[in-house]
Structure formats: structure tokens, C-alpha cells
Amino acid sequence: MAVLTNDAIQQIKDISARYPQSRSALLPALHIAQNELGWVSREAMEEVASALAIDPDQVEEVATFYTMFYTEPVGTYVLEVCKTLPCSILGSDEITDHISSKLGIKPGETTSDGMFTLFRVECLAACHRAPVLQVNHRYYQDLTPEKIDALIDVARQAQLQAAGAPGFGIRKTWSETVGRSEKSCE
């Protein structure tokens, strides 16, 4: 049974038509797959491969190279805290510790209810707003422990609002309704 929707496969094919060689659409295609499933499974890689007429192993080779693709299941909310020099000087390790103790998970782990995964990542190019993290690849900046608490509360509320929308559906509900990522760079 297919894991990606027809809509996703069609989007991948439409995007590939924009490039002189369809293989160029591989990264965009993997983003589409991950956006739909929350991660990129081997089955998803095979379907992406088929849509782009390339070998599934070539897709896997690429998917495992780039840190933004999760090749194992992750939580509904993926918290990625920057650990690089400017953020660490301004306290990103304390932020990571705070999330760890609040959620009871170490970096690389997912909470038992499947809601949160915590990662430490390298520079996110927002050093002037350090410490920073991304939640599902949206920026949250100038972090404090209080801000983290609020963020996690908002995420939990979104889950309640989206009761009935299983798994990954919560992400969309959250970002469309209560999630406020920070777009300003100043």
C-alpha cells in the first residue's frame, strides 16, 4: 500500500518538471514526503524514487546524508536547539538541559507519548537572536526557560484542539492556529 498520497506524488512530479533533469527534484521531493509523514521511511523513499524514475538506493544515499531528513520516526514536534559557538556562549546548553528535564528525554530521544523529539543541531544562522531553536523547522529565538515552558504548553494545547487528528495532523493544526514562529530577523 502506498504511504504517500497521490497529491504528494503529483506535487513531486510537478516540481521535477521545473528542472532540466528531474533528479534535481530529489531534495524537494524528500521535503514533501517528510512533510506528509513526519519522517522518511524506506517505503517513502521507494515511492519518491519511482516518481523521479531513479533507484531507491540513490534516494536512501541522499536522504541519509542531510541532517534535516529523519530516517527514523520522530515526535510530532521536533525541537532542534542550536549548540554552535554563538548560541552556546549565550546559554543554549542551559536551554537544552531545561527541555531535557522538563520532558524527561535526552537529546536524540522522543517522549513516550510520541509528542516531542529533542535534537542538538549546528548553527541555524540566527546568532544575533541566540539562543535559538527550531520547532518543525520554524524559528523561535531569544530563548529563556520561561519561553520554552510557554512553547511546550502551546504545543500541548494544540494537541488537545486537534484531538481526533492523528499523529502528524497536529503539526498542521498547530502551525495554522496557535503556533507563532518568529519571522522577524531584527
Add this chain to the structure above:
Amino acid sequence: MERILFRHVDVPEINQLDVYVAHDGYSALRRAVTEMEPQDVTKVVSDSGLAGRGGAGFPTGRKWSFIPKGVLPTYLVINADESEPGAFKDRELMERNPHQLLEGVALASYAIGCRQAFIYIRGEFLYIGEILDQAIADANAGGYLGNNIFGSGFNIDVVVHRGAGAYICGEESALLDSLEGLRGFPRLRPPFPAVKGLYQQPTVINNVETISNVPHIVRRGADWYRSFGTEKSPGTKVCSISGPVNRPGNYEMELGTRFRVLLEECAGGMRDGKQLKAYIPGGASAAMLPNTPETIDVPMSYEGYMSVGSALGSASFIIIPDDVCILRAQLRISEFFAHESCGKCIPCREGTPWLAKTVRRIERGEGREEDLPLLLDISDNILGRSFCALGDFSTSNIVASVKYFYEEYEQHILEGACPYEKRAAAVA
């Protein structure tokens, strides 16, 4: 100084197409495609002395002139992979003035005769991809991009391409592999991208900031541009400053301005009573400099930082305060390179984790006397022996931190412990 790239500070809505057009936007493109030959555009950019703002500082006009005549198709690729630790300037340029970049893209495309251009942005810049997609759609609808621009017959299709988290893709040949749907591995040169680049066709790769300068240069001329900056480094540079200062952020400065002005006047000096211990002028790839009267008054130019044994690079200034252990700072830098090494060549793949492991050992107080010569020996075996510059860059700060903070390394080894307060410093 008049703001050139940072006009969005004075014209808040300039990210909107109508406001951009009302402030001379797309007038350089109109003039170029209706009145100028492509080689005239290259000439004015060459004459301006504009150099690559991504870090390498290669003359932009010369890069364009390497494109061979009559080999079609050609491609323009914009490097918006901004991943150098300490760099966050392209983010602001794209977010606050996307049409300035797009006009530059169209001008450069006209100059090199390409019909399709790609903007490769780092995958984490999801929201900026959305901003650019909207700006491109608006510009296409308004006739500023797309087909038959200003009735000239010139067509340009601009595609935003999101990466997926890999520092190496900021290296231009690795970026091309990534754009072709491969792992981001650097390519052997020659052939250079100008001869065989994207899809083995002639390709120019330019940084966002570099290209954002082009509309202004075409509109106002090379002499005007040369009235800013120094003779060897004309123009302005967006300088990013981060760390414990009062106003961290991006500041557009004339090249050659002294670092003290950025630190004290723009960024408002150190905050919370901290003192400056050292700073890195060009992101993690550039050697750190200790706080001395000489390093504080360095003119911020390519030649200025070369003369003190570092590099301006992307002008990403990271401020290291006095309460941070230099080994902990170095550890974060070494961990970064170990994580980002692509694995293609052995000196970098094996050497960068070895450096991180050795620095970590010393920082924890488990260092041995022979670890200091070992660090320099590993660096020596990476530098100049790696396939691309990433390996070389991983050694800059090892060499500099040992040189300038030898006593701090020695103290860790002799005392068998880190002398800094654990919580007051960057933690290992």
C-alpha cells in the same frame, strides 16, 4: 554613510514589489535589457571592484567573464546556504528586500546569457523560501521576471531550491552536486564551474549579498561604488555581530571601517559588564584574534584581516567574552567541523573528529603534555591535504587558539581541570 544594501532599514515596506519599484527598483534591469549589451553589464561590475561576499572574495566581474561564449545553456546559481557559524546576513537581505536580490539575479543572468537561475537556500530557511517564492510570483506577474522582460525578448526563470542541512553545500561545487539531487560532495577542479558546472554546463555561482549589490552598481555606476570602501576592497559589507554585546545584529559598513566602530558604536559594546577576550572576524573558519589594541583597530577589509593573520570571510564577528573558557569555545568549533565534514576525503573525515576528541580531552582535564603538539600535528596533516577548504578551515582556530591562549591550554593540562566556572562558560 548612505545605506546601499540595507535600504530596508529606511524604507520599511521595500519587501513589497510596488514599494521596491517606487524606490528605483527594477530600473537597472530595465535599462540593462533595453539599452545595454550583456558584456556592458559585466564590465561595470568588473570596474566596480565588487568581490564575492560569501567569504572567498573572488572578483565577481572576472568570475562572470570566465563563462565561454556560445556554450549553451548556461546557469546562474545563488548560494543562499548561509551556514557559517556567526553568519546571518543573507537571511536579512532575503527577508527584508527580496526584490533587490531578484533584480540582481536577472541582471547577472542577462550578463552571462542564462535563461534559468536557481537560488539554493539552506533548508532551515523554510520561511524565507516562502518569501522568495511570493516575490518571484509577484515579479513574474508584474513583468519584471519571466518572459520578454520590458519587451526586450530576454527571459529568465528563477527557481528557489531548498537544501536539507549540510554546511558543505555552501562550498560551491558541493552545492552543484546537491542541486543535481546528489550527496553534497565537493568536485575536483578543474574543470571549474564556469566551464563545467551545473549539469556539466557553464555556471556562475554567487552569494546573495554579492548579487544584491549588482542592481545598485548597474544603476549608479562603478565610480560611485568605488567611492565606498578601500582601494583594494571597494564598497560596503554587511557585518554580522553576535555574542554578549548590547545590540547584536547586522550592520552595513564601508569596507575598511575599524572593528572598534562595529563593536562599540553599532553593537553598543559588551553587555553585562563582560570584557572582550577574543573575537572571530569571519565565522568559525577564520582564526580568532585576542583582544589587543592592534586587533581592535583592524580595518575591516580583506587585506586588513589578512595582515593580522586572519580573514574577513563573510564578516561574521563572533564575540568571545572573558568568562568563556577558550577550550570550550574551541571545542564547539571543532565539533562543528567534525559534524559537517562530508566524508569524501580522509584527512578531513578522520582528522576533524580527532581534533574534537583531543580538545575535549584537554578541556575535561584529562589532557596529556603531548596533546598540544598532537593538535598541531593533526592540523598540519589536514591543512593543504584535504579535498576542499572545509578541512583547511577546521584547523584555523586550533592553530590560533593554541598560539594566543597557550597558557590556558597548559593550565588545563597541568592542573588536570578546567579553571572556569562550569555554568558561567560555554559548556562542553
